Structures are given as structure tokens and as C-alpha cells.
Amino acid sequence: MRSALFISLLAAAPVIYSGCKGPRQPAQETPGDSTTVALPVDSVFNIVQEHTFQYFRDGAEPNSGMARERYHVDGDYPENDMNVVTTGGSGFGVMAILAGIERGYITRRQGFEQLQRIVQFLEKADRFHGAWPHWIYGDNGKVKPFGQKDNGGDLVETAFMVQGLLCVRQYFANGNEEEKQLAAQINKLWKEVDWSWYRNGKNVLYWHWSPEYEWEMNFAVTGYNECLIMYILAASSPTHGIPAEVYHEGWARNGQIKGNITAYGYTLTLSHNFAQQYGGPLFWSHYSFLGLDPHELKDRYADYWTHNTNHTLINRAWCVENPKGYKGYGANSWGLTASYSVNGYAAHAPGEQTDLGVISPTAAISSMPYTPEYSKQAMIHWYNDMGSKVFGKYGFYDAFSESNNWYPQRYLAIDQGPAVVMMENYRSGLLWKLFMSCPEVQAGLKKLGFTSPYIKN
Numbered sequence: 137m138r139s140a141l142f143i144s145l146l147a148a149a150p151v152i153y154s155g156c157k158g159p160r161q162p163a164q165e166t167p168g169d170s171t172t173v174a175l176p177v178d179s180v181f182n183i184v185q186e187h188t189f190q191y192f193r194d195g196a197e198p199n200s201g202m203a204r205e206r207y208h209v210d211g212d213y214p215e216n217d218m219n220v221v222t223t224g225g226s227g228f229g230v231m232a233i234l235a236g237i238e239r240g241y242i243t244r245r246q247g248f249e250q251l252q253r254i255v256q257f258l259e260k261a262d263r264f265h266g267a268w269p270h271w272i273y274g275d276n277g278k279v280k281p282f283g284q285k286d287n288g289g290d291l292v293e294t295a296f297m298v299q300g301l302l303c304v305r306q307y308f309a310n311g312n313e314e315e316k317q318l319a320a321q322i323n324k325l326w327k328e329v330d331w332s333w334y335r336n337g338k339n340v341l342y343w344h345w346s347p348e349y350e351w352e353m354n355f356a357v358t359g360y361n362e363c364l365i366m367y368i369l370a371a372s373s374p375t376h377g378i379p380a381e382v383y384h385e386g387w388a389r390n391g392q393i394k395g396n397i398t399a400y401g402y403t404l405t406l407s408h409n410f411a412q413q414y415g416g417p418l419f420w421s422h423y424s425f426l427g428l429d430p431h432e433l434k435d436r437y438a439d440y441w442t443h444n445t446n447h448t449l450i451n452r453a454w455c456v457e458n459p460k461g462y463k464g465y466g467a468n469s470w471g472l473t474a475s476y477s478v479n480g481y482a483a484h485a486p487g488e489q490t491d492l493g494v495i496s497p498t499a500a501i502s503s504m505p506y507t508p509e510y511s512k513q514a515m516i517h518w519y520n521d522m523g524s525k526v527f528g529k530y531g532f533y534d535a536f537s538e539s540n541n542w543y544p545q546r547y548l549a550i551d552q553g554p555a556v557v558m559m560e561n562y563r564s565g566l567l568w569k570l571f572m573s574c575p576e577v578q579a580g581l582k583k584l585g586f587t588s589p590y591i592k593n
Contacts, residue, residue: 188531228553264289288346340386372580427571464538471499
């Protein structure tokens with residue numbers, strides 16, 4: 137469910153589990169109710185973050201504690217895989233749990249116990265040279281194939297998980313004895329990921345490896361897309377690290393990753409795969425940067441704060457201009473990214489072929505650090521004016537289309553997670569501070585030629 141693959145509609149379909157609620161339920165204000173006064177920005181912000189967090193708490197798969205791939209309120213499932221969990225979405229979810237502890241949605245003990253259950257599950261779950269698969273059955277830890285030949289390790293999903301786990305390690309590293317033990321378990325898992333194996337003997341990282349089909353997926357990951365974090369973690373690994381040339385020759389394509397396009401007055405200095413004109417779906421500026429702090433983060437190819445902010449502003453400007461004339465687009469309703477679509481699943485983005493009239497709230501909400509006032513403007517409109525059409529028990533639904541009168545009551549883990557995490561990073565920088573405090577990450581960034589205020593000389 138990522139743009140680099142442009143994958144069609146996924147099949148897992150979990151149902152809700154209500155057995156692990158926090159100490160209090162989210163506030164029960166009714167959005168968009170004509171009998172109530174519209175709520176102010178701060179109140180809506182708090183409600184949205186808390187409800188969205190509950191996807192990873194109240195909605196967690198009970199045995200593993202992991203994030204279910206999806207939840208359909210309307211009960212319309214592609215198939216009845218109620219216990220399928222997602223590796224990448226759960227990586228975002230463990231970061232959301234830390235935010236939930238800090239916000240008081242759950243106690244530290246409750247968060248610790250769920251995270252402990254997740255780590256214990258991951259220790260026993262299927263791994264392939266240290267990497268987890270995209271999907272896992274939450275009841276037994278066995279791989280659920282993402283496709284016929286995609287039935288082994290998924291290094292990108294693993295990177296999203298490790299990004300989150302390292303935040304958890306840092307959060308509990310100086311805690312009580314139980315918490316220190318959890319940090320040690322995470323450290324072991326992190327060291328067991330064989331990033332170098334996924335080079336397949338070349339100066340590039342490959343997305344997949346299968347014990348049955350080996351390298352037949354043949355997906356070498358090159359930039360620019362959402363996968364930067366994979367290369368940074370691979371360079372940072374203390375046990376199975378990659379040399380800098382894998383980043384520069386593989387990911388950066390010997391410098392061909394550099395671009396120079398301007399749209400709506402905003403310039404992108406990286407050439408985005410398949411989306412050079414407008415920059416593509418917004419999750420490319422979210423997934424790698426949930427832990428990786430883009431503030432003053434630079435290498436020979438980009439200033440990542442400026443780049444991500446401009447990517448967001450181009451995306452919004454397209455929606456404001458609305459060249460295809462879709463109903464509902466404008467300054468208070470914008471954001472195109474990969475999500476559910478009217479016909480299945482699509483990597484929505486600015487462009488004649490990729491803008492399908494579908495707004496994905498996670499696009500604007502997860503961009504809160506880059507465009508706080510614009511993101512809040514959209515959030516307030518959706519909550520106060522559109523209400524229960526677009527907002528439910530786990531926050532804003534995944535996507536909607538006013539032009540098609542299409543308002544599905546469905547959620548995806550990979551869209552809910554970035555919203556919680558980026559809202560928290562906007563508020564406190566919590567996940568950025570935790571991830572960037574990792575000495576291995578600082579060393580890896582330095583190896584690759586990055587500069588950042590976190591990197592020690």
C-alpha cells in the first residue's frame with residue numbers, strides 16, 4: 137500500500153477489538169452537530185489526536201498488541217482476515233503509544249505492557265534474515281503473503297518498524313528493571329536485522345526476499361520516495377551495516393536523485409519517482425520523518441525541511457487551484473496521498489491522471505509540522521462542518537470524495553499512525569527527539585554525509 141509499488145486494493149479486513157482500553161475513553165463531542173457550538177482549534181486538535189491514537193489501543197489485535205491492517209466500520213470487508221496485522225503500520229503504532237503515554241490517554245504502565253506484548257510477539261514472529269514480512273497473522277506470528285512472491289522479508293516495512301522500536305528503546309532505556317529489559321530486547325531485534333543481506337551483492341538495497349522465490353521480486357529501492365529511512369537505518373546498523381556507497385550509488389542513483397522543478401512557486405530539489413512535476417503523494421514526506429527530524433537535516437542532495445515543506449505546499453496549492461473542478465476542494469479541504477479510493481486503492485497526487493477527486497485527511501493532518509496553520513484550517517473544517525461524515529471513533533476516516541458523494545467509514549493503520557505521530561511532533565517533538573538521540577543513528581547519518589543539530593562532532 138505504498139506508492140513505489142502502486143499496489144491495488146489490499147485484502148486483510150480486521151474487526152474491532154475492545155479488550156485493551158486505556159484509563160479513559162476519548163472525549164465524546166459530536167462533530168458537526170448543528171445543535172452544538174463549533175469547537176475551537178485546540179479542542180479539536182486534542183479530540184482528533186486522542187481518537188486517532190485509539191486505533192492502536194482500543195483497536196489493537198488482542199494477542200499481539202499490534203496494529204490491524206484495517207478496520208471497516210461499515211463491515212464491508214474484501215475478506216475476513218480479522219487477525220492480520222501490519223509491520224509498518226505497527227511501527228507507526230508503537231510511536232503513537234508513546235505519544236499516548238505522554239498525553240495521558242493511557243498510563244505509562246499500560247503503554248509499557250502493550251509494547252512489551254508487541255516486542256514479545258515480534259521476537260517469535262516469522263523473520264527472514266532479521267526482517268519481518270509486510271503482513272503477519274496476529275494469532276500465530278506466521279507470514280501472510282502480500283502477494284504470491286512477496287511472502288518473505290519486507291525491508292521497507294521492517295525499517296518503519298525499527299524506526300518506531302528505537303524510539304521505544306530510548307523512551308524506556310533509563311527506566312525500571314522491566315523497562316530496561318524491554319529496551320534490551322528491542323536492541324537485540326534491531327541488531328538482528330541483516331540489512332547488508334538485502335543488498336543482494338550490489339550497491340543498492342532490495343525491498344523483498346523470499347525463502348521460496350528468493351530475489352524474484354527484483355525490486356531495487358532507489359529514490360526519491362518514502363524509503364529514505366531504510367537506507368539511514370541500514371547505514372546505522374552496528375552489526376549488519378552498509379557502506380556509504382550503497383546510499384549514494386543505489387538510493388541516490390549516483391546523483392541522479394537530484395532535481396530542480398518548481399510548481400506554484402515552490403521548488404523541489406529531489407526528483408520524485410514517477411512524479412517529477414508536482415512531487416507525488418504526501419506520505420513521501422511523512423513515513424521516513426516520523427522519527428527522522430527534518431529540521432536542519434541536510435545532505436549533498438537536499439535540505440529536507442525545506443523540501444518537505446515545499447512538497448506539502450505544492451500539494452495544497454493544487455487542491456486550492458483545483459484544475460479538475462472537483463467539489464469540495466479548496467483552502468480548507470486539501471491533501472492528496474495514498475489511501476482508499478472510490479475504486480479500490482490509489483496513490484492520489486497532483487496531476488491529471490493521479491488526482492481522482494479523493495481527499496485523504498491524513499495528508500494534511502500528518503503535515504502539521506510543515507504547514508500548521510493550513511493543516512489546522514482543514515482539520516477544523518472537516519470536524520466542525522462535515523462532522524460524522526468524515527470523523528468517527530478512531531479519528532478522521534481514511535478518505536472521502538464530495539464529488540462522488542463517497543464517505544466510507546474505513547481506517548488504515550498506515551494512515552492513522554502518521555497523523556498521531558506528526559501531531560505529537562508538532563506539539564513537542566517527542567518522537568523526533570527520541571529517534572535522533574540514538575547514537576547509532578547519529579553515526580549512520582554522519583557516515584552518509586548528513587548534517588543535523590543532533591549529530592555530535
